Each structure stands twice: as structure tokens, then as C-alpha cells.
Amino acid sequence: MxxxxxxxxxxxxxxxxxxxxxxxxxxxxxxxxxxxxxxxxxxxxxxxxxxxxxxxxxxxxxxxxxxxxxxxxxxxxxxxxxxxxxxxxxxxxxxxxxxxxxxxxxxxxxxxxxxxxxxxxxxxxxxxxxxxxxxxxxxxxxxPASVTMPFIADYTSETLGVETCAVIGVKDNEAYVALQRMYEDLITEAGVDIVSNDGVALADSDFSALATKVASANQDCVFVGTPAAQGANIILQLKQAGLDPSTAILGHNAFASPTFIEKGGAAVEGVYLIGAWVPGGGDDxxxxxxxxxxxxxxxxxxxxxxxxxxxxxxxxxxxxxxxxxxxxxxxxxxxxxxxxxxxxxxxxGTHSYSFDEERVPYFGMKVLQVTDGEFAVAPE
Amino acid sequence: MLAQQILNGLVSGSVYALFSLGFTLIFGVQKLLNFAHGATFMAGAFIAYYCTINGLPFFMAIGFSMLATGLIAILIDLIAFRTLRKRGNAEFPALVSSIGVDLILVSIAQQVSNTQVLNFPFGTFPIQFYNILGLRISLLQIVILVVVAVLVAALIFYLKKTTFGRQVRAVATNERAAALLGVNAQSVYLQTFFIAGALAGLAGVLIGLLFNSIQFLMGEPYMLRAFVVVVIGGLGSVQGAIVASLLLGVAQSLTVAYLPSGLTDAIIFGLLFLVLLVRPNGLFGDINAVAGGTRQ
The missing domain is CATH 3.40.50.2300 (Response regulator)
Structure with missing residues (x-):
């Protein structure tokens, strides 16, 4: 101990x-x-x-x-x-x-x-x-996922208008699993077809087989629900496996970390994510x-x-x-x-933190995109 | 996609082989499960990383890392195993002792890295891809396959054709008889630990480079797979470890590709039980086979 x-x-x-x-x-x-x-x-x-x-x-x-x-x-x-x-x-x-x-x-x-x-x-x-x-x-x-995930799910189905999506998530952490399940439910309700669903362990780093599988399939988007460094690594391996460059890649708020850009480099350019925190502090x-x-x-x-x-x-x-x-x-x-x-x-989030009467916290989210090696608010 | 997945599996499996060879070598010679082997593997990646970011040329960093992890493995033997070995019946105490060393090394790495995932700087190794017969393969994957093949061949030659190899096999077979014949068992133990540590260190560097990720817990999944490898291959069998590593790598790739990836570990361990049912001593099974010798 x-x-x-x-x-x-x-x-x-x-x-x-x-x-x-x-x-x-x-x-x-x-x-x-x-x-x-x-x-x-x-x-x-x-x-x-x-x-x-x-x-x-x-x-x-x-x-x-x-x-x-x-x-x-x-x-x-x-x-x-x-x-x-x-x-x-x-x-x-x-x-x-x-x-x-x-x-x-x-x-x-x-x-x-x-x-x-x-x-x-x-x-x-x-x-x-x-x-x-x-x-x-x-x-x-x-x-909770019910508050955060609608931001990125709505962006997936409505703003980007994708029809098919591959989902990659963490299988051994309940918080990440909850976020992923919520995302899947929301985009499915919005009419998006999930073509594959794969789980990785937090300690994994070899995604070559998974990357080949996803890159060989046809989908409009890939959702990666993992911690920042691991997500950057998965995206890097997806690109190295030949993923179609037009495929939209999305993630949740764990990606809102300088680590994500540092580890992913050019491979994570264009990735969409939600962030409670805008690295550097944004305009606040x-x-x-x-x-x-x-x-x-x-x-x-x-x-x-x-x-x-x-x-x-x-x-x-x-x-x-x-x-x-x-x-x-x-x-x-x-x-x-x-x-x-x-x-x-x-x-x-929106820089204002409140609990509702059920003690559920709310502080909002933003949809961000990696643009020129930095996080920027994603286009509406 | 099938051929590409088999290639992916062979690359992963070849690195498992480097990792597992050291593990099985120590088990073969000493009948000890060295749980600190995963931490040695992790230390190899960490040492090469910090050497690289501090300006040491990458290939020198690899050499330094192998040397350092070889020495770490020797230290592990001296601190965690030697005293217990002298007492006899060291298997269980040594297992606990090696878990302790593993925890210490992992804790140090966590403190050093501040719990962050590290990666070699971009450009440490040229990123080049080739399309050969419809297969997409990187220069790094080719180099890894060649390096592992050369090292494995060298190790087998070393164990089979040199005086040292004969000494290893003699000690593995019967330490007391070997000592009567003038073999210095302590020296053999130190050398096997050094070789095992250096191979684990190299495996750590290659994995860190190949998959762009170095972190303090990176040894844990490889330890689990090393167990599968040495059991499927046959306890203490070098050839078995190599074949089982490649099989494991390919099986893992194919299960991820064609089955729900959440089932990968369940399927791999299911295969383990299947092999044990059919061949209880592993694929290259001789229950007494130890690094090429037969324990008396």
C-alpha cells in the first residue's frame, strides 16, 4: 500500500x-x-x-x-x-x-x-x-454521459450528417464504457448505423489488427472513446493502416488534452471532440x-x-x-x-458549475476540432 | 485483409518472442517465474526514450537500453532470487519476491513519467510504407522482423553451439552435477539474467517505437501473454516459445479482425486450455525440457 x-x-x-x-x-x-x-x-x-x-x-x-x-x-x-x-x-x-x-x-x-x-x-x-x-x-x-454525449452525438448525426460509424472504446473502465454506450444509443436513435464496435484495454498499445480491420471497412466516421494518449495512438495507427482520409474521426472530452495533439501530431488534425476544458483557457x-x-x-x-x-x-x-x-x-x-x-x-465548460435538485452537476461542453495543431471551436 | 492481419500478427508475435524468450530462459534454467520481467521490458522502453530525448542517437540509445536492462535483470537476480535460491524450495518465495521487484520498478516509472504516456519523438525512426503483393508494411515492421530473426538465431546458436550454451544446459539439467564438472552456476545464472533482461529491454524499445506508446503499465499485458507463450510452447522450451509467440500474435490479430475484440483475451486463454487438454506439456512438450536440457 x-x-x-x-x-x-x-x-x-x-x-x-x-x-x-x-x-x-x-x-x-x-x-x-x-x-x-x-x-x-x-x-x-x-x-x-x-x-x-x-x-x-x-x-x-x-x-x-x-x-x-x-x-x-x-x-x-x-x-x-x-x-x-x-x-x-x-x-x-x-x-x-x-x-x-x-x-x-x-x-x-x-x-x-x-x-x-x-x-x-x-x-x-x-x-x-x-x-x-x-x-x-x-x-x-x-x-454524466446523459449531459455530455448529446453534444458530440448531435454533431455527428446533424452537423456532419454521417450515416455509418465504427466505434472503438475502452472495455475496462466503467466511465468510458458509459460514455461510449450513451454515444451509441444517441447516434443509433438519430439513424446512424454502427458498422463495428470494438473494445481495447487501457494498457493496450498494439492496435495494428484493429486499425487494419477498421481501415478496410467502409464507414463515414470512426468514434474513438479512449483517454487522450491512447486515442492519439489509435488514430495514428488507423491512418498508418490506410484509413480513408475523408472519414470523420470523433472522440469525447478525454481528448481535450494537449497530450492528444502532442502524441498524435499530424494524424489527429481534423479530429472532432467535446471539451469541458479548452487547452490554454480559450477566451475566458x-x-x-x-x-x-x-x-x-x-x-x-x-x-x-x-x-x-x-x-x-x-x-x-x-x-x-x-x-x-x-x-x-x-x-x-x-x-x-x-x-x-x-x-x-x-x-x-461554460465556466459556471451548478448542481440541480437531484445533485447532478452541469457545467456544459463545447464541440472542438483539432485545427492547425490546436483545439478550436468546431464549425457549426 | 486476411494476409494483412497475418502479417500484423507475425510482427506482434516476433516481439512477443523476444519478450518471452528471456522469460522462458530464466524459467528453464532456474525453474523460477520472474514476474519482474514485464517491468524490465518497460524499463527498456523508458531508458531508450529518455536517452533519445536527451540527444543520444537512437541506435546508441537502444544499445544502452539493452545494456541497462541486462544489468537491471542481474540486480533482480542478486536481490530477489539469489538468497532464496540458496535456501532451496525457492519457487513460491521467488514468485512473491519478483512481484515485489515488479511493483517497485513500476512505481519508479510512474513517478519518473508523472503517470503520462510517453512516445519517441516523431522522426526517431523513418516512417515509410511499402505495398508488397497487396500488403502494406512499414520499414519499421521489416526491420523488427529481421532484427528479431537474427537475434533469435544468435540466441539459439549461443545456447546450442557454444561453451556457455553447454554450461547453461548443464546447469538447467542438474546444477550439482554441473558444479562437480567445474561449471560456475552463479555465473550461468547471471549471464542468463543478463541475456533475458537485454532481450526484454529491446522488446520494450521496439514495442514503444512500433505502437507509439511508452507507459509504466506497458509490461502487464505482455507478462500475461508470456505466460500463455511459455505454457503453449512448453515450459522452458526456446523453440516452443518462438513458435507459440508467432501463433499467439497471429491468433490475436485474427480474433480482433473477425470476432468481437472484447473476446480476444477469452479466446486466447481458451486456446491455452485447449492446448493443455491435448498436449499437457505444451506444443514442444517435454515436461523436463529446460533450455534444451532435461532437468534431473
Whole structure:
């Protein structure tokens, strides 16, 4: 079992060291993500974005003069046993107000289950609605497939007007499978014929047989529902196998990462995708500031999951502050404040994050296209 | 498409052969399952990648990577296996020990790569395609087939026709008798680990280059396939490992091409059980066959 813990303190507490000032409050939360294991490609990036957000919020005195968010980063290791053990331990610490995590899959579901038993708020990274069904203490941070996939499905059937499509997806991650199934259902309803449907494992890199198969078939589009680097690799191998250049290639929001263009190079030119995050921040000042500060800190550009982590921490911070301002900085107070969040400024989607009355998050999406080696809003 | 898929399968299978040969060689000589072999394979790709992006010419990076993974494999033997071997009955403890080494190497690679998928810079190897008899084949695929064929032939020659090879077979057959005849078994172990590590490292580089992807978990699927290869080929059989690797590569391509790809692993392992039912000792089965010798 590997646990990496970082305890980071705020720097804005000088005033509270002086006598005669109201006592400073520490609000304790834990970022519990998959830093190792199969979901580390999501969890590590979410944790990096969330950590930056928490540091910045403390620096700017977001929680009030002298108050700060005291947070630690823990590793769920994409492992249910470790996750359950950690949540149980954290739930026993009355100072911990909530957890941002766990990351995805059965780990998040198991975490949601124990969190509801312990009446301990968790905001999992997954978009699985089953997390919400577990009880009122578990939230999801990312938009479910029913919210995101209509953006790219409508673009496929209506804007591009394709009639046949090959689908390639990840078979061993439930979040990716859910996105792919939703896409398939939506385009099928719109009259698009799915001519082939193939699954790959997250650790796979040899797609030569699959690429030959798809390139040898006739279809108007290929939908690739995988993480960015793997998707770029699949598209590269599809092109090398002789895929008709006129075939439209589409993907979901995982492609909205600088990694996608870096790994795919010229092969991914023209690919359509949906993105909550426009690399570089697009035309939104808050997003641009995040992109700059993230790259300065980490040494590489932010991707979709980094931006989600950053945005998720904004929502968590607003909930904690609202609960504190209502003089109810308890787990119950934070849970209620979290579910009531509306129009929180974030760096993803339409830059405004809200939960509806069913605790389903909404922050919108954009259809993007790789144009001249950069992401641009796709033509309508 | 059938011929193209068979060609794809042969290229993949030839790299499986490089990977599996080292695995089966160690098993043949020591009767140990080295679970850290996948991590050695991954380390080969990582080392060549970092050498390349730091300016070392690619072919020198390959050589350096093979040398380094050979040394890593020796270290694995010294740290994880040697002490256990001295105690006797080392099979199970060594298996656990090698899993531990694997986890350490994978964790290091994850930290070094920051969990990112890496790839060799574009242009590291010329991207050229040829159409031969209706088949689309890249220069890299041709080079891989030739390199693997040469290395496999060299390894077989080394094991069959040289003093070292005779020593390997002697130790594999009966370590005590070999020692009485003056063979230094420890030296044989170190050399076999070095060869196995260097071959795994080269396989890692070739896979990283061929499929444009280097990541810390890249060894895991290859370890699973190596098990299939050594069991189908016959435990410890070098020739069996080569034939089984090529068969596995082709079977994998054809199942992806003609059957739902989600079933690929199920079908491959189904074939494994089928082979075991018909030939329990594998295709080149001699239950005592070890790197060309017969264990006493």
C-alpha cells in the first residue's frame, strides 16, 4: 500500500497571529484520488489541479482573513480495500469535513457506500449516477454521459450528417464504457448505423489488427472513446493502416488534452471532440490564468482532468465557505451547501458549475476540432 | 485483409518472442517465474526514450537500453532470487519476491513519467510504407522482423553451439552435477539474467517505437501473454516459445479482425486450455525440457 501525503499550510495567516483578532478557523478536507493504479491517469491529474486550486484559494484568503483550508492528498490506489480503509479512517476524524474523491469505477461506488453509512460527504470524480443513488452524502464531480454525449452525438448525426460509424472504446473502465454506450444509443436513435464496435484495454498499445480491420471497412466516421494518449495512438495507427482520409474521426472530452495533439501530431488534425476544458483557457480570463499558473507550477500544460480537479476544488471551497458563513461548518452543513451550489465560477465548460435538485452537476461542453495543431471551436 | 492481419500478427508475435524468450530462459534454467520481467521490458522502453530525448542517437540509445536492462535483470537476480535460491524450495518465495521487484520498478516509472504516456519523438525512426503483393508494411515492421530473426538465431546458436550454451544446459539439467564438472552456476545464472533482461529491454524499445506508446503499465499485458507463450510452447522450451509467440500474435490479430475484440483475451486463454487438454506439456512438450536440457 502506498500513501503519499502532503500537508500544505496557508501563507496568509500573519494577521491572526496578532492579539485581538478573531480566532482563525481551519477547515479540513482530503483530496482522495487514484495517484497509482489503473485510474491514476485520471486521479493524479485531478489531484494536481485540486491542489493548485486549494493553494491559490488559501493565498487569496478565500475563506476569510486568517482562515484556511487544511488539506491532504491521499491515494486510493484504484483499490477498493484501500479506499474503504482510508474513508473509514478519515470518517473517524471529526475535523475532516469532506473528501474530494475517490476517483472512478467500483472504487468510487464502494467509497460512496461507506461514506453514506458514515454520513460523511464525498465528491467522487466519476460521472456514475449510481454514486448518487447510494445516498445523500455522495456527489459526482463530472457530468454524466446523459449531459455530455448529446453534444458530440448531435454533431455527428446533424452537423456532419454521417450515416455509418465504427466505434472503438475502452472495455475496462466503467466511465468510458458509459460514455461510449450513451454515444451509441444517441447516434443509433438519430439513424446512424454502427458498422463495428470494438473494445481495447487501457494498457493496450498494439492496435495494428484493429486499425487494419477498421481501415478496410467502409464507414463515414470512426468514434474513438479512449483517454487522450491512447486515442492519439489509435488514430495514428488507423491512418498508418490506410484509413480513408475523408472519414470523420470523433472522440469525447478525454481528448481535450494537449497530450492528444502532442502524441498524435499530424494524424489527429481534423479530429472532432467535446471539451469541458479548452487547452490554454480559450477566451475566458479565469481559465487562462489557471492554464498559466498550472504550467508554471507543473512544467507541463493542463489537461481536461487537471482543469476538472481545479474546478472541483472551487466547488468544494464554495460549499465549505457557505457552510462556515451559515455558522454550520459541519459535515451536514457542508453536504447541504455542496448540493446547493449554483453558478460557481470554474475553468471548464461554460465556466459556471451548478448542481440541480437531484445533485447532478452541469457545467456544459463545447464541440472542438483539432485545427492547425490546436483545439478550436468546431464549425457549426 | 486476411494476409494483412497475418502479417500484423507475425510482427506482434516476433516481439512477443523476444519478450518471452528471456522469460522462458530464466524459467528453464532456474525453474523460477520472474514476474519482474514485464517491468524490465518497460524499463527498456523508458531508458531508450529518455536517452533519445536527451540527444543520444537512437541506435546508441537502444544499445544502452539493452545494456541497462541486462544489468537491471542481474540486480533482480542478486536481490530477489539469489538468497532464496540458496535456501532451496525457492519457487513460491521467488514468485512473491519478483512481484515485489515488479511493483517497485513500476512505481519508479510512474513517478519518473508523472503517470503520462510517453512516445519517441516523431522522426526517431523513418516512417515509410511499402505495398508488397497487396500488403502494406512499414520499414519499421521489416526491420523488427529481421532484427528479431537474427537475434533469435544468435540466441539459439549461443545456447546450442557454444561453451556457455553447454554450461547453461548443464546447469538447467542438474546444477550439482554441473558444479562437480567445474561449471560456475552463479555465473550461468547471471549471464542468463543478463541475456533475458537485454532481450526484454529491446522488446520494450521496439514495442514503444512500433505502437507509439511508452507507459509504466506497458509490461502487464505482455507478462500475461508470456505466460500463455511459455505454457503453449512448453515450459522452458526456446523453440516452443518462438513458435507459440508467432501463433499467439497471429491468433490475436485474427480474433480482433473477425470476432468481437472484447473476446480476444477469452479466446486466447481458451486456446491455452485447449492446448493443455491435448498436449499437457505444451506444443514442444517435454515436461523436463529446460533450455534444451532435461532437468534431473
Amino acid at each position: 502506498k500513501i503519499r501525503t502532503q500537508i500544505l499550510a496557508a501563507t496568509s495567516g500573519a494577521a491572526v497571529m496578532l492579539g485581538g483578532v478573531a480566532q482563525a478557523e481551519d477547515y479540513k478536507a482530503v483530496i482522495l484520488q487514484s495517484l497509482t493504479g489503473g485510474a491514476a491517469f485520471i486521479g493524479k491529474n485531478v489531484a494536481d489541479g485540486a491542489t493548485l486550486a486549494a493553494e491559490q484559494l488559501n493565498e487569496e484568503g478565500f475563506f476569510g482573513e486568517g482562515n484556511k483550508l487544511v488539506f491532504s492528498v491521499e491515494d486510493d490506489a484504484t483499490d477498493r480495500t484501500q479506499t474503504l480503509s482510508l474513508i473509514t479512517r478519515l470518517a473517524a476524524d471529526p475535523d475532516v469535513l469532506m473528501i474530494m474523491g475517490p476517483t472512478s469505477g467500483s472504487v468510487a461506488l464502494a467509497g460512496a457506500n461507506v461514506a453514506n453509512e458514515r454520513e460523511f460527504p464525498v465528491m467522487t470524480t466519476t460521472n456514475s449516477m449510481e454514486v448518487l443513488e447510494n445516498g445523500p452524502w455522495s456527489f459526482i464531480m463530472t457530468q 480570463a479565469f481559465s487562462q490564468e489557471f492554464a498559466t499558473s498550472f504550467e508554471e507550477k507543473m512544467g507541463f500544460p493542463a489537461d481536461e482532468w487537471n482543469a476538472m480537479g481545479y474546478s472541483g476544488m472551487q466547488v468544494v471551497a464554495h460549499a465549505i465557505r457557505d457552510a462556515a458563513e451559515a455558522d454550520n461548518a459541519t459535515r451536514e452543513g457542508v453536504r447541504d451547501a455542496l448540493g446547493a451550489q449554483e453558478d460557481v465560477p470554474v475553468v471548464v
